[in-house]
Amino acid sequence: ETSVIAFANQKGGVGKTTTTVNLSACLAEKDKRVLLIDLDPQANATSGLGIEKTPGKSIYNVLLGEGSLREHIHPTNIDGLDIIPAEVNLAGAEIDVARSDNYLNRFKIALADILSAQDYDFITVDCPPSLGILTMNALTAAKSLIIPMQCEYYALEGLTVMTGLVQKLRDNGANPDLIIEGIVMTMYDIRTNLAQQVVQEVSAHFGNKLYETLIPRSVRLSEAPSFGLPITHYDNNSTGAAAYRQLTKEVLQKLALT
Amino acid sequence: ETSVIAFANQKGGVGKTTTTVNLSACLAEKDKRVLLIDLDPQANATSGLGIEKTPGKSIYNVLLGEGSLREHIHPTNIDGLDIIPAEVNLAGAEIDVARSDNYLNRFKIALADILSAQDYDFITVDCPPSLGILTMNALTAAKSLIIPMQCEYYALEGLTVMTGLVQKLRDNGANPDLIIEGIVMTMYDIRTNLAQQVVQEVSAHFGNKLYETLIPRSVRLSEAPSFGLPITHYDNNSTGAAAYRQLTKEVLQKLALT
Numbered sequence: 001e002t003s004v005i006a007f008a009n010q011k012g013g014v015g016k017t018t019t020t021v022n023l024s025a026c027l028a029e030k031d032k033r034v035l036l037i038d039l040d041p042q043a044n045a046t047s048g049l050g051i052e053k054t055p056g057k058s059i060y061n062v063l064l065g066e067g068s069l070r071e072h073i074h075p076t077n078i079d080g081l082d083i084i085p086a087e088v089n090l091a092g093a094e095i096d097v098a099r100s101d102n103y104l105n106r107f108k109i110a111l112a113d114i115l116s117a118q119d120y121d122f123i124t125v126d127c128p129p130s131l132g133i134l135t136m137n138a139l140t141a142a143k144s145l146i147i148p149m150q151c152e153y154y155a156l157e158g159l160t161v162m163t164g165l166v167q168k169l170r171d172n173g174a175n176p177d178l179i180i181e182g183i184v185m186t187m188y189d190i191r192t193n194l195a196q197q198v199v200q201e202v203s204a205h206f207g208n209k210l211y212e213t214l215i216p217r218s219v220r221l222s223e224a225p226s227f228g229l230p231i232t233h234y235d236n237n238s239t240g241a242a243a244y245r246q247l248t249k250e251v252l253q254k255l256a257l258t
Numbered sequence: 259e260t261s262v263i264a265f266a267n268q269k270g271g272v273g274k275t276t277t278t279v280n281l282s283a284c285l286a287e288k289d290k291r292v293l294l295i296d297l298d299p300q301a302n303a304t305s306g307l308g309i310e311k312t313p314g315k316s317i318y319n320v321l322l323g324e325g326s327l328r329e330h331i332h333p334t335n336i337d338g339l340d341i342i343p344a345e346v347n348l349a350g351a352e353i354d355v356a357r358s359d360n361y362l363n364r365f366k367i368a369l370a371d372i373l374s375a376q377d378y379d380f381i382t383v384d385c386p387p388s389l390g391i392l393t394m395n396a397l398t399a400a401k402s403l404i405i406p407m408q409c410e411y412y413a414l415e416g417l418t419v420m421t422g423l424v425q426k427l428r429d430n431g432a433n434p435d436l437i438i439e440g441i442v443m444t445m446y447d448i449r450t451n452l453a454q455q456v457v458q459e460v461s462a463h464f465g466n467k468l469y470e471t472l473i474p475r476s477v478r479l480s481e482a483p484s485f486g487l488p489i490t491h492y493d494n495n496s497t498g499a500a501a502y503r504q505l506t507k508e509v510l511q512k513l514a515l516t
C-alpha cells in the first residue's frame with residue numbers, strides 16, 4: 001500500500017520544501033521506493049534535488065486531462081528517489097484548473113494509475129505557500145499530511161487555518177480519510193524564548209501530533225540546495241542530517257502504528 | 259501625489275509582512291500619513307499591528323464591486339498609520355475575482371477614490387506568497403514595488419521570476435509605469451558565507467536597485483508581532499528598529515530622486 005503524504009502549510013518559508021526533500025532522501029536511504037512530486041510553481045524541490053527545470057514541461061497539462069503523470073517521472077542522483085519536477089508554468093494551472101469541472105480531483109485522478117501499479121512505497125508532495133487549487137488538489141489526493149512549522153508567532157497563527165481545512169475536507173467528503181500525520185517544528189533555535197514558547201503552545205494544543213524531533217536551525221541545510229543535494233549527501237555528519245534521519249525514524253514508527 | 263508601493267515576492271517567508279509593517283510605522287514616525295492595505299488572507303500584517311480579524315469582514319466584496327475601500331479603513335495604535343485589514347475569507351477572492359470580468363484591475367478601480375482624495379502620502383500593500391489574483395491586482399494598482407528578499411539560495415532563484423513579471427506587466431500595458439523601487443535583503447546573518455554570497459549575487463545583477471541597508475536577523479523582530487506592535491514600539495533601541503529606520507531614510511531619499 002503506497003503512502004501518499006502532502007507537505008503543506010499556507011504560511012510561507014516554514015520549511016515545506018526542505019522537509020519534503022530531506023525526508024524523501026532519508027526514506028530512500030532506508031530502502032523505501034520514493035516518488036517526490038513538486039506541486040509548487042517555484043519548483044524549489046526540483047532544483048533542491050539538482051534537476052533542471054525545463055520551460056513549459058510540467059504536469060500542468062496532466063491536471064487538465066492530457067497525458068499522464070508517469071511520463072513526467074525522472075530519476076534523481078539519490079538511489080531509490082524519483083521526482084516529478086515542477087516549472088513556473090504550473091502557476092497557470094491555478095486559473096485554468098479552477099475554471100474546469102471537478103477541479104478539486106484532477107490530481108487525484110492523475111495519480112490513480114501510479115497508485116495501482118504500486119511502484120512506490122511513498123509518494124511525497126511539496127505544496128506552494130497558499131490554499132489555492134494546487135494545494136487543495138494535493139490535500140484531496142493525499143492520504144495524510146505533514147505540516148512543517150517554523151517556531152515563530154506568524155506561523156502559529158496559521159496552524160489553526162490548516163487544521164480547520166483538514167477537518168472541512170473530511171466533513172464535506174472531498175477526502176474523508178485525510179489525517180494529519182504530524183506537525184514538525186523547523187528552524188528551532190534553543191537559545192530563543194520565542195521558539196520554546198511556540199513549541200510549548202503547539203504541544204499543548206496538538207499533543208501527540210507534534211513530532212518529538214525538532215529540526216534545528218542550521219546553515220548547512222540552507223546551503224545544500226545550492227548544490228542540488230539533500231543534506232544527507234551534502235553534509236552527512238551535520239546536525240541537519242541527523243535531525244532528518246531521526247524524523248524519518250519517527251515518521252516510520254508512527255506509520256507502522258496506524 | 260500618493261506613493262502606492264506593493265511589497266511582493268512569491269517566495270514564502272522572506273520578510274514581506276515584517277518589512278511592510280515596520281517600514282509603514284517608520285514612515286508614520288517621520289510624519290508621513292500612511293495607509294497599509296493587507297492583501298494577504300493570512301492577515302499577518304493585520305495581527306502584526308494588533309488589529310482584531312473580524313470573520314467575514316475583508317475587502318473581498320469590494321474586489322467584486324460591492325461597497326468601497328474607504329469603509330474598511332481602521333486606525334492603528336500608531337499615530338499616522340491606518341490599516342485596511344485582511345481576513346481568511348479574502349482567499350475566496352482568488353477564485354471569484356478570477357471568474358469575473360476585468361479581474362486584474364479590481365483593486366486599482368477600488369483604490370481610485372482614496373487616491374483622488376489624497377488623504378495619504380503612502381499606501382503600502384502587503385501581498386501573499388504567490389503570483390495569484392491578489393498579488394497581480396496589487397502589482398497592477400501599485401506605482402512601484404519593493405521586493406523583500408532572504409539571503410538564501412531558494413529566494414535567489416525566485417528573484418528573476420519577480421523581475422520578469424514586472425517587465426511583462428509593463429510591456430503588456432497592465433501597468434506601464436510600474437517600477438521596482440528596490441530590493442531589500444532581510445534576515446541577514448553576517449556570520450554565514452551563504453548570506454554574503456547571496457548579497458553579492460543580487461548586487462551584481464541588480465546593482466542600484468539593491469538597498470544598502472541590510473536588515474539583520476534579530477529575534478526582537480519576530481517577537482514584536484506577538485504583541486501587535488511594530489519594532490519601533492516594541493523595542494525602540496533594537497538593531498531591528500535601527501535597520502528599518504535606516505531603510506526608511508534610504509527609501510525616502512531614493513523617492514525624492516525619481
Ligand SMILES: Nc1ncnc2c1ncn2[C@@H]1O[C@H](COP(=O)(O)OP(=O)(O)OP(=O)(O)O)[C@@H](O)[C@H]1O
Nearest residue numbers: 012013014015016017018129187217218222270410
Ligand atoms: N532547519 C533549517 N535551518 C536553516 N535554514 C533552513 C532550515 N530549513 C529551511 N531553511 C531555509 O529556510 C528557507 C525556507 O525554507 P523552505 O524554502 O524549505 O520553506 P518553504 O515552506 O518550502 O517555503 P515556501 O513557502 O516558499 O514554499 C530556505 O531558504 C531554506 O533553505
Ligand SMILES: Nc1ncnc2c1ncn2[C@@H]1O[C@H](COP(=O)(O)OP(=O)(O)OP(=O)(O)O)[C@@H](O)[C@H]1O
Nearest residue numbers: 012152270271272273274275276387445475476480
Ligand atoms: N530580520 C528578521 N529577523 C528575524 N526574524 C525575522 C526577520 N524578518 C522576519 N522575521 C520572521 O521571519 C518570519 C517570516 O517573515 P514574514 O512573515 O514577514 O515573511 P513573509 O514574506 O511576509 O511571509 P509570507 O510569505 O508567509 O507572507 C516571521 O515569523 C517573522 O517574524
Ligand SMILES: [Mg+2]
Nearest residue numbers: 016017040044
Ligand atoms: Mg517550498
Ligand SMILES: [Mg+2]
Nearest residue numbers: 274275298302
Ligand atoms: Mg506575509
